[in-house]
Amino acid sequence: MLLVASLAGCGAVGGQSGTKDQGKKEEKVPTMDMQRAGERAEAILDATLAAIQPPVKWSYGYPMREACSNGLNEPTGTTTINRTRHVLTVISAQRRGNLLGVVQRYWEQQGFTVESVNPDKDMPSIRAKSPDGFGVDLGVGSIGNVHISAGFGCAKDSAMTYPPGTPGQPGGPKEEELRPRDHSDFWSSTEPLQQ
Known part of the structure; x- marks a missing residue:
């Protein structure tokens, strides 16, 4: 499984703006709390998956969070959050490029900035950033x-809720579903697309 390590550091996915005092050394303050960041990450993932046509089946991944520090391992009252979805539809090697292309075009239409594309034949990936500071990744x-992930760096600490069915949360499964098992006439096909 690919983990989105780049989303795990404070500020790694942006998300902070503003200053506390204009005349002093610039000190960034969080623009949203963890609950709002989690809701926004889920909304980005919902919309990204809805843009994939024909539709794919998916499951929730473990939500991740990591406390941000000031570089001296002292807490800052902020936490980086990350939400993930796993595609359960079998995406054949012949259709992986199509999937990445669909998602890249959708993100660009939403104003996201594509930061990297890895065209590897077996394990391609794409990474982008939303206008409001969320890092997104498909790999x-x-x-x-x-998997498709969305994360936000250093949101203000707060309680968080999770969608029903989130692994490791009350009422959700104990384990993530990672292995694709659902067949799609389009996405699982090993035939090259006709031009």
Whole structure:
């Protein structure tokens, strides 16, 4: 499974803006709390998956969070959050490029900035940033599993709620579903697309 390590550091996915005092050394303050950041990450993932046509089946991944520090391992009252979805539809090697293209075009239409594209034949990936500071990532894992993640750096600490069915949360499964198993006439096809 690919983990989105780049989303795990304070400020790694942006998300902070503003200053506390104009005449003093610039000190960034969070623009949103963890609950709002989690809701926005889920909304980005919902919209990204809805843009994939024909539709794919998916499951929730473990939500991740990591406390931000000031570089001296002292808490800052902020936390980086990350939400993930796993695509359960089998995406054939012949259609992986199509999937990345669909998602890249959708993100660009939404004003996201594409930061990197890895065209690797077996494990391609794409990374982008939303206008409001969320890092997004789509990647293919070693068993052909596809994940899509959205994260926000250093949101103000707060309680968080999660969608029903989130692994590790009350009422949700204990384990993530990672292995694709659902067949799609389009996405699972090994035939090249006709031009």
